[in-house]
Structure formats: structure tokens, C-alpha cells
Amino acid sequence: VREAELLQANGVDAIVAQGSEAGGHRGTFLDDWRDALTGTLALVPQITDRIEIPVIAAGGIMDGRGIIAALALGAEGVQMGTAFLPCKESGAHECHKKAVLSCTEDRTVLTRAFSGRPARGIRNRFTVEMETHRDILPAYPLQNALTRDIRQAAAKQNRPEFLSLWAGQAAALSRGKTAGELLAEWIQEAEQILQQLHN
Numbered sequence: 564v565r566e567a568e569l570l571q572a573n574g575v576d577a578i579v580a581q582g583s584e585a586g587g588h589r590g591t592f593l594d595d596w597r598d599a600l601t602g603t604l605a606l607v608p609q610i611t612d613r614i615e616i617p618v619i620a621a622g623g624i625m626d627g628r629g630i631i632a633a634l635a636l637g638a639e640g641v642q643m644g645t646a647f648l649p650c651k652e653s654g655a656h657e658c659h660k661k662a663v664l665s666c667t668e669d670r671t672v673l674t675r676a677f678s679g680r681p682a683r684g685i686r687n688r689f690t691v692e693m694e695t696h697r698d699i700l701p702a703y704p705l706q707n708a709l710t711r712d713i714r715q716a717a718a719k720q721n722r723p724e725f726l727s728l729w730a731g732q733a734a735a736l737s738r739g740k741t742a743g744e745l746l747a748e749w750i751q752e753a754e755q756i757l758q759q760l761h762n
């Protein structure tokens with residue numbers, strides 16, 4: 564919330580409120596990221612209560628239900644990452660897409676092992692073995708440069724155990740399909756929920 568207030572005071576146009584569920588890199592730039600792991604449901608209303616500019620909710624939003632929930636919390640829009648990862652148009656590696664589609668709610672971890680910045684991805688051999696060295700890992704961009712060759716080789720050899728398999732905690736709700744099909748489904752679901760709520 565403090566970071567959102569600071570951003571608003573410095574003249575940004577909109578704020579992405581990223582809950583700890585989110586896949587990929589964390590957007591925390593103020594203080595220690597470990598103190599900024601508030602979940603989306605708790606974070607978004609605390610920000611929208613304090614902020615005048617548009618707030619975009621992110622983290623664990625995977626379908627029409629999530630979109631309506633975010634709007635109910637006061638967000639003006641949503642940012643969805645993991646939901647698009649395994650879709651047809653996505654440039655993610657096939658191993659990554661498969662891992663997201665078969666992920667379960669207990670399989671993601673926050674790790675600095677790949678880039679030096681904290682990010683959420685699916686636990687694999689690399690995240691587990693590097694955990695032992697977590698306190699001595701160099702910061703971004705050094706660690707990112709150091710792991711580049713490993714990630715590129717792993718991609719060529721189709722070895723997901725050494726790939727950064729970024730994914731959020733709700734990855735199991737992903738559907739694949741095309742981006743257009745996903746959007747059409749989410750809009751239909753959102754409209755249906757709105758109707759049910761009105762009845």
C-alpha cells in the first residue's frame with residue numbers, strides 16, 4: 564500500500580496491485596520483498612481505498628470469477644499472466660506450457676535462483692538445489708546472466724528441470740486454447756456471474 568501511495572505521489576497513471584499469488588517476477592521495489600507478500604484479495608481493496616488513480620489487480624486471476632472478484636474489490640481492470648502462458652499464441656517453451664497445464668496449487672515457489680530477483684515458478688530440480696545457496700546468490704542482473712546458458716541449453720534439450728517455469732498459484736485453472744477463445748469464455752463467465760448476482 565505504501566509503495567502504491569509513493570507511485571501515485573510521483574505521478575504514475577495507474578498501479579498494478581500484484582498479490583503474492585502472481586506468477587513470474589515480483590513488482591516490489593520498496594523495502595524487502597519478503598514483507599510484501601500480501602495476497603490479492605487482501606491487497607487490492609487496501610490499495611483502492613487509498614488511491615485515486617486506476618488500480619489493476621494481478622495475481623491468481625484465471626477466469627470470469629477472478630475478474631468479477633477483482634472489480635468488486637475496486638480494481639478498474641485485471642492483469643493476467645499465467646492464464647495466457649499455455650495458450651496457442653504464447654511463445655513459452657512446450658515444456659513450460661505442459662508444466663503449467665499439469666500444475667497443482669502446492670507446486671509453485673518464490674525463488675531468486677534464476678535471475679537474482681524474486682519470482683514465482685513451478686518447483687523443479689534447479690529451484691530445489693539452488694535453495695541451499697539462497698543467501699549468497701548475487702542480485703539481478705548478475706544471477707540472470709550467470710544462469711542464461713543453463714536456461715538456453717535446457718530449452719534446446721527439452722529439460723524442464725533447469726528451465727524457469729514461471730507460473731502463479733492458480734496455474735491449475737489454466738486451459739490452454741487460443742487467446743481469443745479464452746477472452747470470449749471469460750467475458751461470458753463474467754456476464755453470467757453479474758446476472759446471477761443481480762437475481
Ligand SMILES: Cc1cc2nc3c(=O)[nH]c(=O)nc-3n(C[C@H](O)[C@H](O)[C@H](O)COP(=O)(O)O)c2cc1C
Pocket residue numbers: 581584585586587588589590621622623624642643644645646648729730731732733
Ligand atoms: C512468464 C511470466 C513472466 C513475468 N515476468 C515479469 C517481470 O519480468 N516483471 C514483472 O513485474 N512481472 C512479471 N510477471 C508478472 C505479471 O506481470 C503479472 O503480475 C502476473 O502474471 C499476474 O499473476 P498471474 O500469473 O497469477 O496471472 C511475469 C509473469 C509471468 C507468468
